[in-house]
Amino acid sequence: MTQEQEKWTVERSERLYRVREWGAGFFGVSENGDLQVTARPDDFSEAVSIPEIIAGIQARGLDMPVLLRIENLLDTQITLLNESFLQAMKKLAYRGSYLGAYPIKVNQQQQVVEAVTRHGRRYHHGLEAGSKAELIAALGMHNDPEAVLVCNGYKDEEFVDLALHAVQLGFQCVLVVEMPNELPLIIERSKALGVKPILGVRAKLSSQATGQWAESGGDRSIFGLNATQIIEVIDRLGEANMLDCLQLLHYHLGSQIPNIREIRAGVAEASRIYAGLTAEGAGMRYLDLGGGLAVDYDGTRTSLSSSRNYSVHEYCADVIEGVMTVLDEQGVDHPTIITESGRALVAYYSVLLLNVVDAARFEPEPLPEALPEDTNIHIRHLHETMLALTRDNVQESFNDALYYRDEVRQAFNQGIISFRERALGENVFWLTVRTIAALTRNLPSLPLELEGLARTLSDIYYCNFSVFQSLPDAWAIHQLFPVMPVHRLDEEPAREGSLADITCDCDGKIDRFIEGAGVNRTMALHALKPLEEYYLGVFLVGAYQETLGDLHNLFGDTNVVTVRILENGKYDFVGELEGDTVEDVLSYVEYDTKALLTRFRETAEASVRKGLITPAQRREILQAYRNGLHGYTYLER
Numbered sequence: 276m277t278q279e280q281e282k283w284t285v286e287r288s289e290r291l292y293r294v295r296e297w298g299a300g301f302f303g304v305s306e307n308g309d310l311q312v313t314a315r316p317d318d319f320s321e322a323v324s325i326p327e328i329i330a331g332i333q334a335r336g337l338d339m340p341v342l343l344r345i346e347n348l349l350d351t352q353i354t355l356l357n358e359s360f361l362q363a364m365k366k367l368a369y370r371g372s373y374l375g376a377y378p379i380k381v382n383q384q385q386q387v388v389e390a391v392t393r394h395g396r397r398y399h400h401g402l403e404a405g406s407k408a409e410l411i412a413a414l415g416m417h418n419d420p421e422a423v424l425v426c427n428g429y430k431d432e433e434f435v436d437l438a439l440h441a442v443q444l445g446f447q448c449v450l451v452v453e454m455p456n457e458l459p460l461i462i463e464r465s466k467a468l469g470v471k472p473i474l475g476v477r478a479k480l481s482s483q484a485t486g487q488w489a490e491s492g493g494d495r496s497i498f499g500l501n502a503t504q505i506i507e508v509i510d511r512l513g514e515a516n517m518l519d520c521l522q523l524l525h526y527h528l529g530s531q532i533p534n535i536r537e538i539r540a541g542v543a544e545a546s547r548i549y550a551g552l553t554a555e556g557a558g559m560r561y562l563d564l565g566g567g568l569a570v571d572y573d574g575t576r577t578s579l580s581s582s583r584n585y586s587v588h589e590y591c592a593d594v595i596e597g598v599m600t601v602l603d604e605q606g607v608d609h610p611t612i613i614t615e616s617g618r619a620l621v622a623y624y625s626v627l628l629l630n631v632v633d634a635a636r637f638e639p640e641p642l643p644e645a646l647p648e649d650t651n652i653h654i655r656h657l658h659e660t661m662l663a664l665t666r667d668n669v670q671e672s673f674n675d676a677l678y679y680r681d682e683v684r685q686a687f688n689q690g691i692i693s694f695r696e697r698a699l700g701e702n703v704f705w706l707t708v709r710t711i712a713a714l715t716r717n718l719p720s721l722p723l724e725l726e727g728l729a730r731t732l733s734d735i736y737y738c739n740f741s742v743f744q745s746l747p748d749a750w751a752i753h754q755l756f757p758v759m760p761v762h763r764l765d766e767e768p769a770r771e772g773s774l775a776d777i778t779c780d781c782d783g784k785i786d787r788f789i790e791g792a793g794v795n796r797t798m799a800l801h802a803l804k805p806l807e808e809y810y811l812g813v814f815l816v817g818a819y820q821e822t823l824g825d826l827h828n829l830f831g832d833t834n835v836v837t838v839r840i841l842e843n844g845k846y847d848f849v850g851e852l853e854g855d856t857v858e859d860v861l862s863y864v865e866y867d868t869k870a871l872l873t874r875f876r877e878t879a880e881a882s883v884r885k886g887l888i889t890p891a892q893r894r895e896i897l898q899a900y901r902n903g904l905h906g907y908t909y910l911e912r
């Protein structure tokens with residue numbers, strides 16, 4: 276290879292981190308090695324540098340970690356979904372319309388729901404509430420009489436009354452019957468309040484979806500009504516003279532459905548049920564497909580659980596075609612299609628930015644020319660094993676090395692060798708493992724035992740964040756998120772490592788990274804430079820991560836910064852939310868921080884009395900305590 280061919284390029288970084296594959300056209304690498312983000316997919320002429328945004332955030336006095344929201348990305352996704360449905364309807368001559376309903380549970384943060392309703396307004400994009408609290412939020416955030424407000428979830432009298440009041444106010448507020456015993460309550464409350472409700476039923480389909488979040492479809496799924504129960508609903512409504520109130524059929528196969536065939540199967544079955552309800556005389560107007568529209572987290576465009584084998588355009592076209600095929604055959608009017616897409620709308624627009632605090636390298640010390648005369652026999656054998664290593668005897672040598680390492684440990688436990696000698700033995704062992712890893716690096720197939728060796732020797736980068744607070748799905752269900760450095764992308768990332776957070780928990784780590792259609796246990800990283808910060812981004816974290824997170828080790832909410840990219844390649848900071856202080860998180864777990872301070876004062880005063888500190892030192896110590904209470908829960912600069 277010539278010098279020229281070896282030179283690292285930003286294109287190589289783009290390929291290595293697969294930015295163009297998972298980034299949906301929003302992310303790319305600039306000439307100078309910065310990660311950049313654009314509001315117009317695939318057009319980087321007015322893109323904004325993420326390191327520049329970080330500099331702006333820090334100039335404003337906010338520390339890492341920061342959850343960065345790029346509003347335009349949400350805007351673009353809402354437009355994409357709505358326009359794709361409208362286009363498909365036009366092309367196929369569909370005689371109904373489309374209405375979106377954003378499910379609040381996907382990201383309940385006020386800023387997010389507010390942004391969805393603001394950007395969705397021109398499409399009358401509505402909301403979906405799955406609990407009383409979400410309905411109360413929705414009613415306060417939203418006042419578009421043409422949008423729908425879908426109420427799923429289990430309901431009590433208070434929930435039902437609120438939804439009926441919403442109808443009185445002119446909201447298209449649909450009460451979806453999820454359980455058989457909700458219906459008598461709804462009928463009774465409607466009569467009591469004198470409100471004609473808009474009702475829906477949630478059907479259990481026999482079609483099943485696969486993937487990480489598939490609700491076990493079919494008869495045993497916990498949500499929804501089976502065929503017999505839906506017929507009972509019809510009969511009861513008929514008896515109450517309210518059959519015209521039943522206007523919506525709802526189903527939800529689960530979130531992140533990677534395979535379009537499963538989506539089509541669900542649509543076909545639901546369309547049949549819809550036609551059946553119409554034939555029974557219900558006042559059907561809406562077919563609500565729930566969520567499921569997936570995000571291509573790994574960029575493979577496959578039916579793997581972290582991907583999807585279809586585009587948004589294809590999803591919309593297939594839905595419309597599927598509905599029309601069944602309903603045209605049955606001579607039923609085309610309904611308003613509702614989808615409750617959450618993940619696909621909000622995943623892209625949040626990026627978790629973090630700084631690396633330190634890195635641990637597993638690098639054995641080089642050995643002296645010769646081992647000392649009196650070196651223990653097992654260490655000598657270990658050393659000989661290392662010297663005799665060739666490509667042809669790696670497995671045998673690895674077995675021997677393990678054996679002698681255990682002998683060394685035993686000798687230590689029996690008091691035969693010193694701690695220093697044991698350290699020498701371990702060092703020879705790691706040198707041996709390292710040599711084996713180097714010898715086997717490019718072999719096509721390896722004995723199972725040797726496969727993980729490179730990983731055992733990789734670095735650990737310690738990052739200023741908590742997996743439990745900011746990426747709960749990475750911890751709980753091993754969801755893959757794209758992770759990459761946001762700068763220095765014109766330099767070769769010469770290290771391999773996994774990421775650890777700053778909680779004191781061995782689960783506080785990221786060690787599964789996207790790599791084509793597989794999972795890599797390490798990722799390429801740049802060597803840390805002294806006195807220079809190194810920043811990483813975790814991408815597509817806008818859906819489900821914010822409120823599922825917990826306060827493990829009392830690391831609280833991160834700072835949140837929202838930016839809006841402008842036409843001219845500049846950007847505005849349009850919002851900032853300071854993360855939790857130590858005082859905040861302590862109060863969440865019921866501490867009275869005033870009482871804590873009082874007690875700490877008394878402890879400090881006792882130390883003055885004992886002559887351990889001076890009153891001036893006490894003052895300084897109390898100030899440090901107070902600063903700690905008011906500070907960020909993460910590491911501050």
Ligand SMILES: *Cc1c(COP(=O)(O)O)cnc(C)c1O
Pocket residue numbers: 378380381403427527529530531565566567568615616617618619818
């Ligand atoms: C969770 C949920 C959704 C959201 O699904 P996504 O796959 O995130 O779009 C929609 N509807 C219902 C009923 C849900 O429970």
